[in-house]
Amino acid sequence: MSGHSHWPEWIYIGVVVALLVWVGAEAWNLERLVEHVPEDAKVIKVTGQQWFWTFEHEDGTKEVGELHVKKGVPYKFEVTSTDVIHSFNIHDYVVLMDAVPGRINIVWFVPFDEGEFPIQCREYCGLIHYNMRGTLYVEDDA
Amino acid sequence: MVTTKHPVMRNIIGLFIVLSILIIMPSLQYALAQGDEAGEYLDRRVVIWNLFFRMMTVAFVIGAVVSGTLIWLIWRFRESHPKATPTKYEGTGALDE
Numbered sequence: 001m002s003g004h005s006h007w008p009e010w011i012y013i014g015v016v017v018a019l020l021v022w023v024g025a026e027a028w029n030l031e032r033l034v035e036h037v038p039e040d041a042k043v044i045k046v047t048g049q050q051w052f053w054t055f056e057h058e059d060g061t062k063e064v065g066e067l068h069v070k071k072g073v074p075y076k077f078e079v080t081s082t083d084v085i086h087s088f089n090i091h092d093y094v095v096l097m098d099a100v101p102g103r104i105n106i107v108w109f110v111p112f113d114e115g116e117f118p119i120q121c122r123e124y125c126g127l128i129h130y131n132m133r134g135t136l137y138v139e140d141d142a
Numbered sequence: 143m144v145t146t147k148h149p150v151m152r153n154i155i156g157l158f159i160v161l162s163i164l165i166i167m168p169s170l171q172y173a174l175a176q177g178d179e180a181g182e183y184l185d186r187r188v189v190i191w192n193l194f195f196r197m198m199t200v201a202f203v204i205g206a207v208v209s210g211t212l213i214w215l216i217w218r219f220r221e222s223h224p225k226a227t228p229t230k231y232e233g234t235g236a237l238d239e
Contacts, residue, residue, distance in 0.1 A: 014158070014161050018161055019204070021165060021166050022165065030193045033184055034186060093187060094186040094187050094190050110184075110185070
């Protein structure tokens, strides 16, 4: 040990540790909030297969390549796949979840704005991956 | 109870106690206190962007401080700086051997 003072180094270490704790706490907290599905969320089963999306509502209604939802209503997506790994993505609502064969992954969201929004596959899944698209229609219930 | 007699260790432990009280505990309290408001739905777009924005702000500030410190160190401790003092080896020939 040399004779110089060590307190600047300990302050540096303290600041770094504090920042890491803060970053970890913030990220953990947000993940907790984002994964907390509201109890009144309506379930939509999302199935990806080469190369289209199928949606099944709670009442059994099915849609292919398009999805109609109500503005302001929470929806819980149960995402799966029948063949290879896809990734269900609604870019405008920051919804992104892998569709994995034999597994059901959960993601939820609330559409706050009316309109049409693109749905796409975000995991390369074969020849027509680029065209594995759909449309989300958000309608006002009022 | 802190029983160490070494002054440096005592300072370090004291520093971490202060840090934990000032930063870690409020962070945990803040994190655990949120998220169960009934009837209110969070907007993923907003909360995710906000987190990204905060993290980027911190990252850019740290980047600026570290880069600034490096640039200042290089500028201040260059050999040709007017206030540069020679090391005890310079001029003795010890470095030429």
